[in-house]
Amino acid sequence: MKRSLVMTLMVAALAFAMVLPLYAAAAKKAPADGLAMKTPEGMKATKPLVKFNHSKHTEAKCADCHHKKAGANEYAGCDTKGCHADIAAKTGKESFYAAFHGNNAKSCVGCHKAKKEAKPNIPTACDKCHLK
Template structure:
């Protein structure tokens, strides 16, 4: 085989290997993942931990149900155009309602619905917001 052809095959093979991560599924955060305070929001409760592995039975897209304004499919809940209303307690854009709303998409809403089947799901305030 000609040396130049060999080299271009090596380069092509390398390009394939390097391109793979672009198409692979995103890395799911470790179970120690803790929410960060949205910019400019004064927090009154302790920050919440969210363990992805405990939610493996739920489809990614059920929670990550909308791309953010930058086109990121797995952005933060408070991303612009998502649950970015930091003061309202209700409504689609309400940050608070995303987690406590009375519907199966919110943390509490789904946990209440699953309580009979999975008694370990946290529904009390200090189970998610532990007191220091």
Template sequence: MKKTLLISMVTAALVCVFALPSLYAVDAPGDMVLKAPAGAKMTKSPVAFSHKGHTALDCAKCHHKWDGKGEIKNCSVEGCHADTSKEGKKKPTSFYSAFHAKADTSCVGCHKAMKKAKKATGPTKCGDCHPKKK
């Protein structure tokens, strides 16, 4: 009886470890360039970004309005980070804040938090993400 229970428990654990993650797996796009939405003025160059380089993160960390099932929408959609005005730059609903806020849900915030924790991280300075325009 104990042997059967042990085998059942090990089998269940293996199913959880190997099968369940594939149910929630999302095939992230590869490399892309992040640009401001149409009509917004961008003062720095667009940012080269690799989703594949961020696959260790939970998608919902950045895509905080995603329910885990439907299509993941762009940050600049209405109701998320659609404010592209200069006046709204520091508001949580601004397109700028989605990438630059101090919160660890933004690129800069996450990278700086990782750097502070002495973990390997991506760029934390403006010029590292926004190379000078040629």
């Protein structure tokens, strides 16, 4: 009787220890506004660098922008090698430019254009994101 109780407690403690990190990862908080974005290594910015505000994007789920497939690296910078670090290509998955201006729901401009009718003030002009 006593032994099975000890076993139960041990199993419960183990399960807790295993689940806790998953919970912590899922509960990751979005960083403060004004997050300074940058260009990949070796690319000189031609436009004023974008500062991103998470607080204006709470309508979207984290995974609408961040990629689950990156696993532990889910919140790594977009310009991480192997992600969107191709500075030459203007299109394609690894293109740095396309990640933000591509015609798809995950890119900044792609999502903004899709929502323009419902939200006329949503920025689609260059200097509304690349603030001088």
